[in-house]
Amino acid sequence: MSTDSVFVHKMWNDHELSKMINKDVPFAMLSDQDGSIGKMYGIYDEDSGVETRGRFIIDPDGIIQGFEVLTPPVGRNVSETLRQVQAFQLVRESNGTEATPSGWKPGKKTLKPSPELVGNVWKEWKVSEAFDD
Amino acid sequence: MPEEFKPGCQRPPIKKAKPPADVISEATVKEDKELLVKVGKPAPEFTAPAYYQGKFVNTSLSEYKGKWVLLCFYPGDFTFV
Numbered sequence: 382m383s384t385d386s387v388f389v390h391k392m393w394n395d396h397e398l399s400k401m402i403n404k405d406v407p408f409a410m411l412s413d414q415d416g417s418i419g420k421m422y423g424i425y426d427e428d429s430g431v432e433t434r435g436r437f438i439i440d441p442d443g444i445i446q447g448f449e450v451l452t453p454p455v456g457r458n459v460s461e462t463l464r465q466v467q468a469f470q471l472v473r474e475s476n477g478t479e480a481t482p483s484g485w486k487p488g489k490k491t492l493k494p495s496p497e498l499v500g501n502v503w504k505e506w507k508v509s510e511a512f513d514d
Numbered sequence: 515m516p517e518e519f520k521p522g523c524q525r526p527p528i529k530k531a532k533p534p535a536d537v538i539s540e541a542t543v544k545e546d547k548e549l550l551v552k553v554g555k556p557a558p559e560f561t562a563p564a565y566y567q568g569k570f571v572n573t574s575l576s577e578y579k580g581k582w583v584l585l586c587f588y589p590g591d592f593t594f595v
Contacts, residue, residue, distance in 0.1 A: 382562065385591040390565040393591035409564040409573050413587075421558040423550045424587050432587035439557045439583040443575070447553060453523040456595040457586075466582055 382411035382418065383432055424450050438466055440473065484511035523593045557585070 385393075390410035398406050411418075413432065419425030424435030434451040446469045451457065468481040471491065479491040482502075492498065492505060551558065561574040575583070 382585065382587050383590050387563050387565045387570050389591045391570075394565065397592065405567065409566040409571070411562045411564045411573060413562055418558075418560045418562060419587055421551075421560065422585075422587070429589075431589040433589065435585075435587040437551070437557060437583075437585040439575070439578075439585060441580045441582060443556050443559075443579055445551055445553050445555060445557045448551065453589040453593070454595060462584065466584070470582065 382413050384414055384416055384419070384430065385412060386414060387412045436462060438462070438469060440469065482506050482510065484513070521594075523589055523595050557583075 383390075387410070390412060394406050394410065413419055416425040416427075416430065416432065419432040419435070422435055422437065424433045425431075426433050431453070434453060434455070434457060436449045436457060437445055438447040440446050447465055449457070449462075464486050467487055468485055471481060472479060475491075479493055482490075482492050485491065489510065490506070492502065498505070557575060559575050561572055564571050564573045566573070575585075
């Protein structure tokens with residue numbers, strides 16, 4: 382979503398983005414020309430009239446599970462966003478019985494919060510697991 | 515002569531006069547705070563025009579109930595990052 386019109390979105394898809402991925406952009410390119418949606422989400426920059434790099438993870442019930450906002454010159458880490466979605470999906474499927482510690486990614490160990498785990502996370506999880514291998 | 519500027523990821527600031535500070539009432543500030551989104555709270559509903567699969571369509575966030583949604587804002591088409 383940006384403050385560009387849908388016509389500019391079509392031109393950007395046709396003349397640049399489709400050439401990067403050899404197909405059309407597979408998701409909806411939304412237009413927020415007056416910035417009103419960006420304002421609701423707190424990411425619209427009134428001084429320059431554009432949306433900043435806001436990214437929201439919204440679950441199947443419409444609840445915001447996470448967000449990140451960057452100023453324009455720095456791009457996002459798509460892998461990290463997908464990792465967060467996978468983590469939220471795991472937690473949701475476990476009905477909250479499992480939690481994903483720092484550095485978790487699919488295949489890595491989760492934690493099962495319980496009274497016995499209090500003060501014993503150091504036995505279950507090592508600091509090195511917070512980092513990529 | 516118009517002044518040339520270097521293209522960047524951000525449009526040049528729109529030049530406009532700021533309202534005097536006393537015009538911004540406490541009520542406005544409070545309203546702004548209440549509008550801010552929070553994790554664990556519902557995402558604000560919206561309907562917006564979109565370009566999707568070769569067509570111009572109107573899309574609402576509520577159409578995606580039951581699915582995981584990544585809502586991404588960015589400064590502008592044809593910018594660099």
